[in-house]
Every structure is written in structure tokens, then in C-alpha cells.
Amino acid sequence: MHQHAHPAPATHLTTALDRVFKVGVGGPVGSGKTALIEALVPILLRRGHSVGVITNDIYTQEDADHVRRTLDGVLDPARIMGVETGSCPHTAVRDDPSMNLAAGAELLERFGDIDTLLYESGGDNLTLTFSPLLADVYVFVLDTGEGDKMPRKRGPGITDSDLLVINKIDIAPYVRADLDVMARDADRVREGRPVILTDALRGTGLPEVADFITSRRRACSPSA
Amino acid sequence: MSLLAQLQLADSAFPGGLYTLSHGLESYAQAGPVDVAALLEDVLLHAAGPGDATALVLAHRAVRRDDWDTVVAVDQRLHAIKLNRELRAAATRTGNQVLRTAATVFATPELLRLVELTGAGATPGNHAVVLGTAYAGLGVAEDGAVTGDLYAFAASWVSAAVRLRRLDFRQAQATLYGAGPAIERAAAAALAARDPLDLYAATPIADTMSCAHERATARLFTT
Numbered sequence A: 001m002h003q004h005a006h007p008a009p010a011t012h013l014t015t016a017l018d019r020v021f022k023v024g025v026g027g028p029v030g031s032g033k034t035a036l037i038e039a040l041v042p043i044l045l046r047r048g049h050s051v052g053v054i055t056n057d058i059y060t061q062e063d064a065d066h067v068r069r070t071l072d073g074v075l076d077p078a079r080i081m082g083v084e085t086g087s088c089p090h091t092a093v094r095d096d097p098s099m100n101l102a103a104g105a106e107l108l109e110r111f112g113d114i115d116t117l118l119y120e121s122g123g124d125n126l127t128l129t130f131s132p133l134l135a136d137v138y139v140f141v142l143d144t145g146e147g148d149k150m151p152r153k154r155g156p157g158i159t160d161s162d163l164l165v166i167n168k169i170d171i172a173p174y175v176r177a178d179l180d181v182m183a184r185d186a187d188r189v190r191e192g193r194p195v196i197l198t199d200a201l202r203g204t205g206l207p208e209v210a211d212f213i214t215s216r217r218r219a220c221s222p223s224a
Numbered sequence B: 001m002s003l004l005a006q007l008q009l010a011d012s013a014f015p016g017g018l019y020t021l022s023h024g025l026e027s028y029a030q031a032g033p034v035d036v037a038a039l040l041e042d043v044l045l046h047a048a049g050p051g052d053a054t055a056l057v058l059a060h061r062a063v064r065r066d067d068w069d070t071v072v073a074v075d076q077r078l079h080a081i082k083l084n085r086e087l088r089a090a091a092t093r094t095g096n097q098v099l100r101t102a103a104t105v106f107a108t109p110e111l112l113r114l115v116e117l118t119g120a121g122a123t124p125g126n127h128a129v130v131l132g133t134a135y136a137g138l139g140v141a142e143d144g145a146v147t148g149d150l151y152a153f154a155a156s157w158v159s160a161a162v163r164l165r166r167l168d169f170r171q172a173q174a175t176l177y178g179a180g181p182a183i184e185r186a187a188a189a190a191l192a193a194r195d196p197l198d199l200y201a202a203t204p205i206a207d208t209m210s211c212a213h214e215r216a217t218a219r220l221f222t223t
């Protein structure tokens, strides 16, 4: 019987995917993850990056199709892939991201120039976190429509994500959400980790989100 | 140690994305009422057994005698008899992901050799062939390996049936236990195989259902 005490040298097992900067975008249903990605992609492209998008929890092809429509003429539709998750979206990005890794590898095989992969997955503040093997940076998207108590409710998505986005600031008055309360509570529970307030449809806060992602790219891959 | 390694590899918690597959069941569920237990038996006896399980056994034996040409031949033949794009893609996606994790965790020379072969594009890296290679290198005997793998397939099948609301959790366990005789028959047939050309699958209706699934407008599962 073979017994091997030491794992193989990592070089045997690294793939092209390991060298690409991967951003996880998670958050509750309808908070604006797709809208954020659709607004972010053109900014990243303008800054000279080559992007691919992978959407999860697509019972239908809604998300992938929405991104393809919105980014028509901006991003080749073949660079956008949907992954079915057998009704376990958080498993697919947290516990066993095999199918997401496989989708990423396939995109890279087709488009060798991709340097940034955006992964979208729906999920609540308690269950949705990204495996560090799947995402170098993990952005959690809340919106004001969920109520201004949300940051106080905490959970790993809200407190531990690398960046917390509070989206739909434009509708805050209509849902009686106090932006100052949300921002203050978010800062408090995140102990100084970044929080950005956005309106993904009009673009408010989006350059700041792109700046954050770019800054983390340097931290995550010194060669880039 | 080989028993522990086998339990770890056959566990649904071992990452390989198997929970995203319904192995064709979702398409039947979308088409109407389905006898989950009877369909499972058919798939075990006419697809998973003579196809994947047989490939596992033949790859296991070939690895033991260091015959990598046959490992590749088995892998390519299994790829060829999977008629649907979806089923082919699922088998190689899960296979290559399991391969990477298993090669990191167990680091046997056999798994590292398969990493090289798949990395060079010499062989597709089907799930069954990856497992056969892993078990051979870890000293898991072929009969235990193939029975365990067919069990894992059946467990994955009933888990999909629960999520598709075709079984409740107790019916699922009863169905899994009830699949025992079919698993044993499928394993025996796989162990009797001698040559890559013995690999086959004969499930024309399931293949047609899988075709429909590829174009379904709503679906939870990859297959």
C-alpha cells in the first residue's frame, strides 16, 4: 500500500485558473449583484482588463442572459457562463466549488487573455461566503430595500466580506431606510473593513468599487 | 488505511460537484410522474454499470500493471459512449476536479501521472477513470472500489430525487437500500469485463431525455 506523507509540489497542480484574479460577488436575491457586475465590467475593460463572468443559481438562464443583453457590444457573450448548482448555491461557492472552478477553467481555455473572473452567486448573510480557492476577493451586496437594520444583523457575509456594498441608495427614502444608520452600523460591525454605498443603475460609487478591486489585485498577485 | 481512503473518496463530502448532477432524473421529473426506484435500477444496470463502473474496474487494473495506454483507451471509450454533451461534460468536469483534489490530498504517483496526461490533453479524465486510478494507487481492491462507487452514484441519485421533490428523505434512504441488489449485479458485470470494448451503455430513452434537458428553459441540475 502506498503512503505519502507529503502533498505533491504545488507546481504540478497549479492551473491557469490559479493565476487569474477572481472576484466573488454575493448577496441576497435582488440586491443588485448582476447590476453591479454589469456596471463594473465596462470600467474594468476601460482600465485594460480582460474579463469573464460566471453566474450561479440560474434555475433559468435569466442572469447570464441579462448580462449578455446589457453588455451587448461591450463583452463577447461567449465570455459569460451560467452554472447550475443543483439547488445548493452556497455549497457551489463555499464548500465544494468544483463546478465553478471547472467553468472558470473552460472559459480560460477558450479565452487565454482573461485576467479577471467575476463570479456571481445569490445567498443570504449567514450562508454565503466564497471559498478562498474560488475567489481572491469577496464582495457582499446588500441593498437599502432590505431595511436599515441589515448591517446590524451581521453574519459572515456582512462582517467578513472583503468589501460590503450597500446598493440602491437612490430608493432609501421610499423604503424608510436611513443611510447614515446603515453606513454607521456597517462600519461598526466590520471593524474598519471597507463599505461602499452605491446606486448601480446610475453608477454612484462604482468607480470606488472598481478601485477597491484593482487595489486587491495587486495585493493578491504581486506579479500583476 | 486503504479503507479510510476509500471512505473519504466515496463520501459525498469529497469535493467533486456531484451534487449539481441529477444523472438524467430532472428531465424525467419535468416530463411527468416517474418511478424513481425503477429508473435508478435501469440506469445502474444499463448505463452506470456497463459504462462508468466498468471503466473504473478496467482503469484500476491497467494502473496496477502500469499500462497507461489502456487507461487512456478506457477513458476515451467511456467518453465516446456518453452520447450527450451534458453528460460528457459533467463526467470530465467532476473527474478533473476530483483529480486535482485527490492528487493534492493523496499525492500517489498514479494520480500525478494522470494529472500529467489530462494536462497534456492526452485523455479526457472521466470521473470513473480518476477514481479507478485513485483506488488502484491507494491499494483499494477493485471489487470494494466498484461497489463503493456505484453506491455513491445511487446516493447522489436519491439526493437529487429529494431536491426535485420526488422522494421524501425516508423514502430516499429506503430507495437507496432497495437498490442494493441492482448495485451488486452491476458491480459483478463490471468486474467480469476484460477489454475497453466491453464498455457500453444502452439507455436510448434516457439519452433522449438528456437531449431535452440540454435545452430546458429552467433547471436546477447540470445533467
Ligand SMILES: Nc1nc2c(ncn2[C@@H]2O[C@H](COP(=O)(O)OP(=O)(O)OP(=O)(O)O)[C@@H](O)[C@H]2O)c(=O)[nH]1
Binding pocket: A027, A028, A029, A030, A031, A032, A033, A034, A035, A036, A063, A122, A167, A168, A169, A170, A171, A198, A199, A200, A201, A202
Ligand atoms: N433603484 C435601483 N434599482 C436597482 C439598483 N441596482 C439594481 N437595481 C434593480 O434591482 C433589481 C434586481 O437587480 P439585480 O441586479 O437583478 O439583482 P441580483 O442581486 O443580481 O438578483 P438575483 O441574481 O436574482 O439574486 C433589478 O430590477 C435592478 O434593475 C440600484 O442601485 N437602484
Ligand SMILES: [Mg+2]
Binding pocket: A033, A034, A035, A063, A120
Ligand atoms: Mg443576479
